Amino acid sequence: MRKVLEGGPWTMDNRLFVLKKWSPSVRMEQERITSIPIWVKFPNLPLHLWTKECLGKIASSVGSPLFMDTATQMASRISYA
Template structure:
């Protein structure tokens, strides 16, 4: 990539670099197909993450994996459907440690996000089929805290 010279802005004798919303919004489309992934209590290698992807996410094309210096990974998929498939298929683990995945957002800040909330996968065995309604599952989920249902439960499969 060849960089261009952009005239500097000087305010009160200091050089000020000004980025506009338009400067960064252009790239949002590239990264909106990405997730942020981290492993509780551990930062595995990129190879370990790629093995997780190959073994557990085999319904999607091989995504691009980036390791951030703060100990999390950004995983970019080729399309949004694949990202959604992975987000809703979980839970995932590596070496008996929870793998936390979240959709990428332009304002993601790892230091603010990590481990304030830990998502848990809860199985509710033996719930009668006539109780698989939004209202009934919402009541049960409300007793657990903020909750959502996976695609199989939502589709009553």
């Protein structure tokens, strides 16, 4: 269950499906999604911009960066950061 709750967001039939642990105090009519993690690709980015600082600044234009994937950190896949 933990993997499912922490592994999202999920989609079903191309629709966002958000899971949260239920508690008696949860009122469904008051629940609103205010943010959601997304994966962003930066294609054809020059390698000199592949630093944590530069990518963080670029990514912050769409939100708060959470982490950088291993392939980007290691520059093992250079078609996109």
